[in-house]
Amino acid sequence: MDTLVIIALTASIVSLVAGTWKFYKAHSIKQAPTKVILGQNY
Amino acid sequence: MNRLFKWLLFGVVVALAPLIADYFLHSVHFTGGTVPNWHMVLIKGELLLVSAAISGAGVGELIGTSRDWLPFKLICGGSCIVILFIAVVLYTGIANDVRLGTNYDKTALVNKSIWIFIATFVAALGCILAAED
Numbered sequence A: 001m002d003t004l005v006i007i008a009l010t011a012s013i014v015s016l017v018a019g020t021w022k023f024y025k026a027h028s029i030k031q032a033p034t035k036v037i038l039g040q041n042y
Numbered sequence B: 001m002n003r004l005f006k007w008l009l010f011g012v013v014v015a016l017a018p019l020i021a022d023y024f025l026h027s028v029h030f031t032g033g034t035v036p037n038w039h040m041v042l043i044k045g046e047l048l049l050v051s052a053a054i055s056g057a058g059v060g061e062l063i064g065t066s067r068d069w070l071p072f073k074l075i076c077g078g079s080c081i082v083i084l085f086i087a088v089v090l091y092t093g094i095a096n097d098v099r100l101g102t103n104y105d106k107t108a109l110v111n112k113s114i115w116i117f118i119a120t121f122v123a124a125l126g127c128i129l130a131a132e133d
Helices: A003-031 B002-028 B046-062 B070-100 B106-131
Strands: none
Touching (some): A003 B106, B002 B046, B002 B106, B046 B070, B046 B106, B070 B106
């Protein structure tokens, strides 16, 4: 396979991994339940 | 998810519409001897133009989003720009060969442009996922 095609496929995998990772992490943080510890500051 | 479906419909399908229309026109008005196939449609590197447009749209989706998760967005945008440059370089080479009437390996070009399109689709999908807030 051509070198340019290999570079393009590598870049696409890097982009997909980074985008999926960001999407998963951002949504898991957004959907995490807020922990309220009553009386912690008293 | 709205951004993803909007990109799939108006980014990818609309960008491919001229090539799909060309294929159907070719299959309706095909003359004897040339069986309509995708090879005839993609023989001048048209899919590279579509790839450049889709990767440009992928980078465009990232512009204007918040600065949160900036390293991830930069990686996705940078990858898309790399593929954009590769598509541009390949297309200019083919356009020059067509203009000068030079012989080039058409089968290799079609295969290469299909791989570049797949890479563009995947990289732009990464950009869309990174742009989702």
